[in-house]
Amino acid sequence: MRPFDYIRAEDPAAARSAAAGSNAAFLSGGTNLLDLMKLEVMAPDTVVDISRLGLDAIEDDGDGLRIGATATNSDLAADMRVRKHWPVLSRALLAGASGQLRNKATTGGNLLQRTRCPYFYDTDTPCNKRTPGEGCSAIGGETRNHAILGTSDHCIALHPSDMAVALRALDTTVEVEAADGTSKSYEMDDFYRLPGDTPHRETVLEAGDLITGVRLPAPKGDRQIYRKVRDRASYAFALVSVAAVIRMENGRIAHAALAFGGLGTKPWRDPDFDTLLTGEAPSRALFDEAADVLLGRAVSHGGDDFKIPMARRVLRAVLEEATQ
Amino acid sequence: MTLDLKVDGQSEDRAETYAQGILGTPEDRPDGHAKVSGAATYAADDLPEGCVFGMLVRAPGHGGVTVLNEDEVRGTAGVLAVIRDPRMIRNAAQGTANAAPVQGVDQADYIGQPVALVVAETAEAAQHAAQSLRLRTDGEAGPVNPDDVEAEGEPDTMGDLDAAMADAAHALDVVYTTPSMTSAPMEPHAAVAWWEGDRLTVRSALQMLKYNRNELADSLGIDPEHVRLLAPFVGGGFGSKLGISADAVAAAIAAQELGRPVRVVQHRRQVFETVTRRSETRQRIRLAADDRGRLTGIGHESLVSNLPDEAFSEPVSQATYFAYAGAHRVIGERLARLNRPASGSVRAPGEAVGVTTFECAMDELASEVGIDPVELRLRNIPDKDPHSGLPFSSHTLARSLNEGAARFGWADRPSSPRARREGEWWIGTGMAAAFRVNMMLEAEARITLTPDGAVVETDMTDIGTGTYAILTQIAGEALGLPVDRVDVRLGDTTYPPGSGSGGSFGAATTGNAVWLAAQEIRQAIAQRMNCAESDLTLKDGTAICGNTSRAVVELLDGASLEGHGHVTGGKAFQDVRQSTFGAHFAEVAVSDVTGEVRVRRMHGTFGAGRILNEKTARSQCHGGMTWGIGMALTENMVHDRRDGHIVNRDFAEYHMAVNADVPPLDVHFLDERDPWAGPLQAKGIGELGICGAGAAVINAIHHACGVRVRDLPATPDRVLAGLE
Numbered sequence A: 001m002r003p004f005d006y007i008r009a010e011d012p013a014a015a016r017s018a019a020a021g022s023n024a025a026f027l028s029g030g031t032n033l034l035d036l037m038k039l040e041v042m043a044p045d046t047v048v049d050i051s052r053l054g055l056d057a058i059e060d061d062g063d064g065l066r067i068g069a070t071a072t073n074s075d076l077a078a079d080m081r082v083r084k085h086w087p088v089l090s091r092a093l094l095a096g097a098s099g100q101l102r103n104k105a106t107t108g109g110n111l112l113q114r115t116r117c118p119y120f121y122d123t124d125t126p127c128n129k130r131t132p133g134e135g136c137s138a139i140g141g142e143t144r145n146h147a148i149l150g151t152s153d154h155c156i157a158l159h160p161s162d163m164a165v166a167l168r169a170l171d172t173t174v175e176v177e178a179a180d181g182t183s184k185s186y187e188m189d190d191f192y193r194l195p196g197d198t199p200h201r202e203t204v205l206e207a208g209d210l211i212t213g214v215r216l217p218a219p220k221g222d223r224q225i226y227r228k229v230r231d232r233a234s235y236a237f238a239l240v241s242v243a244a245v246i247r248m249e250n251g252r253i254a255h256a257a258l259a260f261g262g263l264g265t266k267p268w269r270d271p272d273f274d275t276l277l278t279g280e281a282p283s284r285a286l287f288d289e290a291a292d293v294l295l296g297r298a299v300s301h302g303g304d305d306f307k308i309p310m311a312r313r314v315l316r317a318v319l320e321e322a323t324q
Numbered sequence B: 001m002t003l004d005l006k007v008d009g010q011s012e013d014r015a016e017t018y019a020q021g022i023l024g025t026p027e028d029r030p031d032g033h034a035k036v037s038g039a040a041t042y043a044a045d046d047l048p049e050g051c052v053f054g055m056l057v058r059a060p061g062h063g064g065v066t067v068l069n070e071d072e073v074r075g076t077a078g079v080l081a082v083i084r085d086p087r088m089i090r091n092a093a094q095g096t097a098n099a100a101p102v103q104g105v106d107q108a109d110y111i112g113q114p115v116a117l118v119v120a121e122t123a124e125a126a127q128h129a130a131q132s133l134r135l136r137t138d139g140e141a142g143p144v145n146p147d148d149v150e151a152e153g154e155p156d157t158m159g160d161l162d163a164a165m166a167d168a169a170h171a172l173d174v175v176y177t178t179p180s181m182t183s184a185p186m187e188p189h190a191a192v193a194w195w196e197g198d199r200l201t202v203r204s205a206l207q208m209l210k211y212n213r214n215e216l217a218d219s220l221g222i223d224p225e226h227v228r229l230l231a232p233f234v235g236g237g238f239g240s241k242l243g244i245s246a247d248a249v250a251a252a253i254a255a256q257e258l259g260r261p262v263r264v265v266q267h268r269r270q271v272f273e274t275v276t277r278r279s280e281t282r283q284r285i286r287l288a289a290d291d292r293g294r295l296t297g298i299g300h301e302s303l304v305s306n307l308p309d310e311a312f313s314e315p316v317s318q319a320t321y322f323a324y325a326g327a328h329r330v331i332g333e334r335l336a337r338l339n340r341p342a343s344g345s346v347r348a349p350g351e352a353v354g355v356t357t358f359e360c361a362m363d364e365l366a367s368e369v370g371i372d373p374v375e376l377r378l379r380n381i382p383d384k385d386p387h388s389g390l391p392f393s394s395h396t397l398a399r400s401l402n403e404g405a406a407r408f409g410w411a412d413r414p415s416s417p418r419a420r421r422e423g424e425w426w427i428g429t430g431m432a433a434a435f436r437v438n439m440m441l442e443a444e445a446r447i448t449l450t451p452d453g454a455v456v457e458t459d460m461t462d463i464g465t466g467t468y469a470i471l472t473q474i475a476g477e478a479l480g481l482p483v484d485r486v487d488v489r490l491g492d493t494t495y496p497p498g499s500g501s502g503g504s505f506g507a508a509t510t511g512n513a514v515w516l517a518a519q520e521i522r523q524a525i526a527q528r529m530n531c532a533e534s535d536l537t538l539k540d541g542t543a544i545c546g547n548t549s550r551a552v553v554e555l556l557d558g559a560s561l562e563g564h565g566h567v568t569g570g571k572a573f574q575d576v577r578q579s580t581f582g583a584h585f586a587e588v589a590v591s592d593v594t595g596e597v598r599v600r601r602m603h604g605t606f607g608a609g610r611i612l613n614e615k616t617a618r619s620q621c622h623g624g625m626t627w628g629i630g631m632a633l634t635e636n637m638v639h640d641r642r643d644g645h646i647v648n649r650d651f652a653e654y655h656m657a658v659n660a661d662v663p664p665l666d667v668h669f670l671d672e673r674d675p676w677a678g679p680l681q682a683k684g685i686g687e688l689g690i691c692g693a694g695a696a697v698i699n700a701i702h703h704a705c706g707v708r709v710r711d712l713p714a715t716p717d718r719v720l721a722g723l724e
C-alpha cells in the first residue's frame, strides 16, 4: 500500500472539496477500495472517509424510495419497503458477497466496485484499465469470467455487481454532488461508460463527484425475479445473472425490464430486448427471439463461450416464471 | 534408556486392557480454548524485541532477473535492506527432502518465484517497498503446458491389457482431467528468525521440524545443530508446510545481515505460487471386465507435471495398484517438466485425485455392466495385493461398503439416471470407495512423570489435526492419568524428534513413540511395585498389582521418572500391504436450468484401525469430505496458457467449498484394530476422507441428470454442456 493522507470529512461539502484533487478516493465500506490499495492497483494520495456523513438514510420518496449512498447492503436488503415493493433488489443484494461484506459494503461503493478481472488485479500483467495504453492481458488469456457484451479491443472486463443489475431493471437514477456543489442525476445507462479506448474511465464521475444516493421510482412490475448462476452456492460472483421486473395485463406482457449481470462491461440492459417483449403474449418462441436479440450481439473469448447458452437457458426460465 | 520398537510384525492390543478409559473417547482439544480465544500464538504472532519486517518479491516473468531500481527502493523511508541472496530458495522444499531445494535469485524458473526480500521498519513499509521494486526478466517462458513436452516415465505393466480389453465383455477407455489445486491453509506461510551468535532460532509454520531443520541449515550452509525451530501452533498445512518455505530461509538470511530479528509473512497471493501445488493430471483409465463385472484388466496412466529438478511426481495411481483385482495391468505416471510453480504433496497426494477419477470410471463401468456400483466393488475386492502379491494387514472395504450403504439408505436408489426430479432439480445419488496407503515413519518422544503429572515432549506438530489431544490421551491411558494431568509440549526441535505431520502418519507414528515412552515408565513403576508390568494397572494416579494398591506419587517419592520411546516402521510396512478403506455416499441436486450442483447429504464410513479420538478423527473426515466437494465442484487453480502463471491467486477467485456448499456430513467409523499397524493398532485418518469423496459427488451428478463430467471440477458450464 502506498502511503496516503486520510481525511474524515465532517460534511458532504468538505468531502467533495477534499477529494477534488486529482488523485483522491472516497472511502465508504472499503471492501473494494482497501483490497485494491493493498495491491497498489489503486493508489490514491488522499482517502476521504465518507462513512460518517449521515448519507445512510433510506427514505420514502413519493411512491418511490431514496437510498443514501452509505446505506449498507445489509440494511438495504433487509428494509421492509424494499422487500415488499422492490424484492428484486433485496434478492440481488443477498446473492452478493457474504454477510460480513454486506455489513460493510454500501450503495455508492457497490455501484463503483471495480472489475474482478484477474489481470486487473495483477500489477505484473498489462491492463488498460489500470494503466491506459499498456495493453490488455485478458484478451488471449484466461477468460472464464469476462464480459461478452459491450467489450472493446482495449478491455473485456466484466462489471461484477449484483445490486447494480437489479437497480438497472428498476430504472434507478444515481444522484451526484459535484465538487463545485452542483447536483446532477443520471440514468444508470448514462452513468456507466462503455470501455471503448478509455477503459479506465468507468463512469461519468469527475474528480470530487460524490454519489449521495440513488432514487428508485415506484415499482413498475409486481413480478420481480433475481436469478444468479455462480460457481458455488455462496460467495462467488455471477457467471450469469438476470434481474426481471415484469407486469402482466390480460395475459400480455405490459412492462418488461430485464437487466443482466455476468455478461456486460456494465450492468447490462438492452432496450430492444425489452421492447420486443412488451405488449406480447408470453411464449417460448418469443423468449427465444428475445434471447437472440440480446445474445446476437455477444462476442465471447473462448473461456466465456458457455455464457451464451447459459444465459439463454436462464433467461427462458426467468421469463417463464415471471409471466406465468 | 529408550524403548525401541521396529514394527516388523503384529502387536498385541495392550490398550484394550488398560483402565483409564480415555483412549478413543471424544476428548476436547487441550489447545482448543487458546486457539478460539486468540491466545495461541502462531508463527507471526509474537514478535521479539526489535523485530523488523521482510516482504518477498516475486519474479514477474521467466529467465534472468535484473532489478532496475534497487538503490531507489533502498533509499525509501523505513527501508533497511533489499536482499538478493543466492541462498534464497526457489520454492518450498518437498516433504522429507531433508536438504535445500533449488536455490538462487538470478534465474526465475516460474512466474512468482521469490527473487528478492525487502526489509523495513514496519510491515507496511516493507510491503510498499516490495511493490515498488521494479524487476525485469529476460526469458521466454519455457514449456508451461503439459502437452508441449515429452514427458518422463514408463508405466508398470503386467500381462497384456490390450488383449484383455479386446476380449472383455465390457471395456471402458476414458480420460479424466483434474486441474492444479492449492492447499490454502488458513495461516499463511510465515517465519520469525533471530540469531544469538552463530545460533539461529526460527519460529515458523511448518509440519515436519526434524526435516525442516536440515533443510533450513542446508539452505544457509550452517550446522543443523545450530538451528532451533519452533512451531507450537500451525494453522493448517495440508502438505504445503511439509518442507521449509521461502519465508523462513529469507528471514534467516535477513536477520543475519541486519543483526536484528526479522519476520517474513507471505502474502496470500504469494502462498498460491511459492508453496507446492497439487499437480494437474490427465488420466487415461481403462477397465476390462467380464459379463458379471469382474475386472480382468486395469489401466491407469497419468500425466502430471513439476518444475525441473523437483523429485516429486504426483503418485496418482498409488492406490490403483492394490484397489481391485484384475490380472492385466498398465499403471503409472509420466511427468512433464514445466515452468509452472512447483507441485508437491497436497492432502492425500496420489489418492485424492487418483482414487477420485478411478472411482468415477468404476461408476461408468457399473452402468456398462448394468449392476449396482456397490456390488461392482464387492465383486472386485482382491484377497491379496494384486500387484505385489503381499497379504493385506486388514481389509475393511466390504464392511465399509455394506455398512455405509445401509446407513445412507442406498437400497432405495432407482437404478437408472434421471429418475427423480423436484421442480427444476434432478436428484441423484452416487458412491465411491476410499483407499489410502497407511505409512509409519520414525519418531521419538519423551515423557517425564512427576508428582504433578506427565509431561510429554516431542518436536511433532499439531497443524490443527488434534495432536495435542491424542498424545494426551495416549500418555494418560498408558500411565493411568486423567487428561488434565498430562501436559503435551510440541513443535520445538530441542525436544526428541517426532515424525512430523504429513501423509496421515503423524498420529500413529508419534503416538506409538509416546506409547513406548509410557511403557518404559510403566516398567519402572511395576518394578517399584514388585510385580510384572503386564500385571500392573494404572488408573487415576493409582498403581494396582494384585492386592496392592499405591498412589503413583508415593512411588515417585518426590523424584521423577523418565521414559523415552522410539518407533520405526519395519517389515510390517514392507511385507504386508497396509491401507485404510472407506466408502462415500452422496446425494446431489442438479439444476436443469443452470447446471448448478448442490450436495444435499453425504455419508462416509471409514476403517482406519483404532480411532484415537472420536471427535478429532471425525473432524478430519469432515475436512476431507469438504475438500472432496471442492474438488468435485469448484476448485480450479488456473494457469495462464501463455506463461503458466497462476491467474486466480486469492480466495475470491479460487473457489473452495464454503459453508453453503457443504450439507450435514455423516461420518461412521468401523470398530477395527489393525495389529500390523503398531502397538496402538491405529492407522492414519487425516487424508482418507478426501480419497474418493469427490467421485461420490460426480457419480451422483450422473445419476441425477445423466451427465458424465470427466473434466473436474463440475462447474455449471460443464454440467450444462452435457444437458444441452
Ligand SMILES: Cc1cc2nc3c(=O)[nH]c(=O)nc-3n(C[C@H](O)[C@H](O)[C@H](O)COP(=O)(O)OP(=O)(O)OC[C@H]3O[C@@H](n4cnc5c(N)ncnc54)[C@H](O)[C@@H]3O)c2cc1C
Pocket (backbone or CB within 6 Å): A025, A026, A027, A028, A029, A030, A031, A032, A033, A034, A035, A050, A069, A070, A095, A096, A097, A098, A101, A104, A105, A106, A107, A108, A109, A110, A111, A112, A113, A114, A160, A161, A162, A163, A209, A210, A211, A212, A235, A236, A237, A238, B651, B652
Ligand atoms: C470476496 C468478495 C466477494 C464479493 N462478491 C460479490 C458478489 O458476489 N456480488 C457483488 O455484487 N459484489 C461482491 N463483492 C463486492 C462488494 O459488493 C463490494 O466490494 C462493495 O459493494 C463495495 O462497497 P464499499 O462500500 O465497501 O465500497 P468501497 O470499497 O468503500 O468503495 C468502492 C469504490 O467506490 C468509491 N466510492 C464509494 N462510495 C462513493 C460515493 N458515495 N461517491 C463516490 N465514490 C464512492 C470508492 O472511492 C471506491 O473507488 C465482493 C467483494 C469481495 C471482497
